[in-house]
Each structure stands twice: as C-alpha cells, then as structure tokens.
Amino acid sequence: MQVSRSPVRKTVYILMLILLPILTMFVCLCIGRYFISVKDVFECLLSRANDGEGVNRLAYITVWNVRFPRLLLAFLVGAGLSCAGLIFQSLFQNPLATPDTLGVAGGASFGAVLSLLLGFSMILMQLISFAFGCIAVALTMLAAKGKSRSLNTIVLSGIMMGSLFSALVSLVKFSADSEQQLPSITYWLMGSLQSATYTSLLIGLIPILISVTVLLLLRWRLNLLLLSEEEVISTGTNIPTLRLTAILCATAATASSISMCGQVGWVGLIVPHMCRMMFGNDHRYLLPASISLGGSFLIIVDTLARSATAAEIPISILTAIIGAPFFLFLMRKKGGWAI
C-alpha cells in the first residue's frame, strides 16, 4: 500500500516489476500444446546468433517464429491497454473510466470492422480505428458535460456511446458477405493474438510505443490531473494541452491494440486498479507498474487461451470471465480505492 515511503521496499518493487514480465515470458515460451523444456528454450534463445545450429529445429522455430512474436504482441497490447485505462481513470478522476466503459473501445472496434469490410490495409485500419476512438471519447465527454459532474455521468454516457457503436458494428456485420467477411469479422471481434508476425508487429506497435513513451515522459505531470480545478490553475500548468495529449495517447494505444487483436476487454480496468492498490496515485510508479503488470497479465491470459483446450479460446472471453466479477466486486466495495 505505501510503497513510495520506504526506499528499500521501493527498490524491491522496481526489481519485481522488471523481472515479472521477463520471467512470465520465459515460462510462457515453454508452455503450449507442444511443450518445450526450460533447457531447450534456453538453448533456443542463446543460439539466436548462429540461427539455431545444433538445436532442435522444431523447438527453435516454435520459440522464435511462433511464440516469441505472439508474446511480444501480448505484452505490448497488455501494456498499452493498461496505460490507456490508467490514463482514462485519472483524466476523468473516476475509477470506473476505462477504454471499455468510455466507449473508446467500441468506437475503435467499429473503425476496425469497417476497415475489414472495405478491405483496407493494416495502416489505414489503424488510422480509421484511431479516428473513431477519438470520436467516441469526444462524444462521451460532450454527453457527460453539464452542471453535475457526478462520478456516474461519464460512465453512463460512455456505456451509451459503447452501445451506439456496437449497434454500428452489428450494422457492418449485417451488410457483410456471410461466406467470408462475416466469420472473419466475428472471430476477429472476439479477439485473438494469432495474427502475430514480426511485420504486423512493426506496423501495429509503433502507435503503442509512441503513446506509452509520451505518457512515461509525462509521468510526473500526469499527477496534476487528479487535483481540483482551482488547484491546477494555480500551478500555472497548461492543463487543456496536457489533457488533450493524454487523451490522444490513451486513445491511440487502445485503437492500435484493437485493430491488431480485436476487442480485448477489461485489461484496462483490472490492471490499473491493482496498480493503484499497490502504488497509490503517483504516476511515476503507476505507469511503469501498469506496463509491467498489464503486459504480464495478458501474456498469461493469452497462454491460457492458446493452450487450455485443443482449439484456441478467444482471449476476450477469458478476460471478460475474469474482468466482469472483478468490476462488480469493485463497484460494491467502492471504498477499496478512490481517486
């Protein structure tokens, strides 16, 4: 709870945050329907320089060409979504504000589905998804703007926007060709990290990397988002610019994640909450913690999704099964964490 107070504990936590994703990645490289022993994974990793000579060829290809890009994708998507959730919570000073509840995810999905229907390229799909994510968050903010700045108004209007966009998604599905496009859209919507290759990673991860980096650089400033209006004014900060930057970064991270692997819900709610419970509200610790925990969380969930049963379970099903009870728990507990 009070991590920042003792320097020793702080160091321990920082070390844990660095080690956690590395360890998780390593363990998850072993796990799968084709199990690779720890020793083999080590050998595969070490023999990267000489292109896997003297190592089991099948293991080598599985580790480097199948599992590693997928784990990387899981890590970055998890980190991106967690950061986005964290930032939305701070922006709206609302523990329930996340990409999902604000309708950002819905908007971005609609953009992505529309691009799928029209057969656009990956880059264009990212841009359109981002644009609709921005439109959704803008509409939510407009709808919630009014005299009463109550905690629930923003979430309620977010849910309205979410259902509006999910209706639009249905409209796209309805008009899609039922032989080929519809199944691919439906399957994509449920979320999967199967698509991961190094090339798709390169295109899709640039927006996540950029926005997470910007947010990390702003980490101290972001604390100002939680101050009251009057207090912020008297710090002399250009708060509208800060808010806009934060919104754009969070939306870009969300849209980019969604256009790569569909709607992976709830990560942006659960992970920031766990981080806030551990680290308080200081973004200097919260952001790195969200990256580390969010990335590790999605790696674990994705490993479960691909290895629990013979056929791959769509990842959003698993995150929702974990996320929905957690959300209810938080709503009922209320006092557990407040901004």
Next chain:
Amino acid sequence: MKLLIDHASFHYKNQKDLFTDVSFTIQSGDMVSILGPNGSGKTTLLRAILGILPWACGRSILDDENISDLSAAKLWSKISYVPQAHGTAGSYTVLDSVLFGMTTKIGVFSVPSKEQIEYACSILEDLHLLHLRDRRCSELSGGELQMTLIARALASDPGLLVLDEPESNLDFKNQIIVLDTLSRLCQKGVGVLFNTHYPEHALRRSNLSLLLDHGRVLYGPTAEIITEENIASAFGVKAIIGEVETNTSQIKNVIPISLIAKSTGSEGSSSESSEKNEQEHTALSANSGMLASISIILSNFEESEKVNGILHDFNDILFGRMGMPYRKRNLYLININLDGPVRRIEELYHRLSLLPDVSVKVTYEKDTTEWEEQK
C-alpha cells in the same frame, strides 16, 4: 510586487453586478483581509482579482502588466493561490503536494530534481512540517492540511499570496499557527491577501481591509474599515469592538451582540434612530483631536527601523518622541506623544501592534466633555 485593481466590476451571466467599481492596491509587505457576509462574493472577488473569472469591466494589473495578458506560467510564478482546503486530492504525500507548487519550474517531460526536492523540504522545514513529508494528505488534520497547502503556495516563491479562508474550520491553536505564518511572511515582504470570516483576525493581523457591503466595497486601513458602524451595515449585526488589555498590548476584539431589526414598524425606526445618534457620536469623537501617548518596547533591535518607518508616516500628529536602547537586555524603548484625530492615532497604534516582537500601548487624555457633563 504591486497588484492594482483598477475600477473593476463583476457580475455573473445575466445577473446584476456583484460588486461595482472596485479599486485598490496591494504592495509587498501588505496584509489585506477581505470580509463580508456569506454569499457576498468573497471567493468570487478573489477569483476575479486573479483572472480566473473575467472582470465585466476594469482590470487587475500586476507590476504594470494586465493579468489577463500574462501567460499562466508567468502569472502563477508571481502569485500563489490557496483555495479552500477541502477537495484536494488526498492520496498524495505532503512532499508531492508541495512539489506541485513548483510545476512551472519542472520541465514538461521531467520529474522533480534532487535540488527541487531539497528546496521543497526546506520550505516544509520553515513551516515546521518536515516530519509530515511522507504522510498522505488524507491522513492530515485540518490545520496540517492548510499548512501543507500554504507550503505548496510558497514553493513557487511568490510575491503575493492569495488565500481563500485559510483559517476557517480550524481550532484556536491552528488558527494562530496559520495566521502567525502569514504575519511572518508579510514581515519578509510577501504580500498577503486573504478572505476571512473573523473581523478580529483582520483587526489583529492586517494593515488593510476590504469589506463587501451589499455591492459596496469599502477599502482602507483596517482600523477605519472594521468599525461597529460598518459591521452593522454589512452583516446586519450589532457588534461591539472592545479591547482586552494584556501585559504587552491592547487587543481589539469584535463581539457580536444581536441582529439589527429591519426598519419595518415604528419600533424599528426608533431603535434605528438611536443607533444613528450613537454612530454620529462615535463619528464625531473619531475625528476630534485628542492627546495621546504611546509607549513601545521592542524585544528585537532591528524592529526599530520598521517602527521609525511607520512613525514617519505620522509626523504631522507627532510632537514628542523619546527612544533609548537598553543594551543590558537588548531591548529598545520608545515613547511618543501625539496630538491629532483619534482615527489617526488608532491607525498608528494598529500598525505598530501588527509588528512581531513589539509591545505597545496607548494612553489617551481624559475625555473632558464627558467629565464636565458628570460634574
């Protein structure tokens, strides 16, 4: 530092003026209290002065520049504003809270440097808060929280400190801690402007006061503004300003007595007329000449300069003066004789009594008219 409010008026959208034609000046070392009944717009006035709300007409001028033309960073490095304490985010530590006050000095993409953290700690130390540095604001008492917010305001090293009811909701001890801090800052040359519900705090602390009286704005030396007459008019309360004598000074105190009945029936009007007589009487004596003698003991040698500075402003009524150092105990004794309007004598006495480390008392000649009547 000089803040000039120039013929300013303010009204909310589609409403009539909350206050009209406000003009006053605050300079370094001034301590100005703003008083007024609930709903008279004290907070609004502060916000308008700072440019957070726009004036309907008129302007605020800070060191020859219109506040609305200044960049936020520049304005808030010269002025600090301490809003009312409730509503601050409680999850940050005291040290973090103070660092927020230095935002303009910390780069957009950076975190506070070691020197900046040390500076924030030195401010906390000055205000005797260093032991709280790692506590969360939500765990602080009301007084500690208010002091933390003052520490934050001081972190930007401002020339003017503006506070919204800094001592409301605090117990006696914390009120004194907060007000002592403000007085100390004032002596260091910081201008202080604050809202208060306590006329006696204005009387005891500030050299200038501003009273909001139903759209009318009274401004001037505190002793002239905080009078029984003005309190009756602004608050609708009959109050007595009494004096309590201690070993070192005579302390003014405002004692509210009763509501003033609105002038409806004949009964009301008669009480009002007697009131008026009384007021005329006091007004008369306030302007009539009196002989007085003030004795001052300074427990700090350096204060004598400040005392001389104040006395200089009252040369016209000063006719005798004797000052001597008492080196054995490092004290300085001053005796002055005055002949002038009671109003001026009171103002001089009031300004002297605001100095720390000064004991001061005033003795008036016997009121001869009263004496004759009794005979």
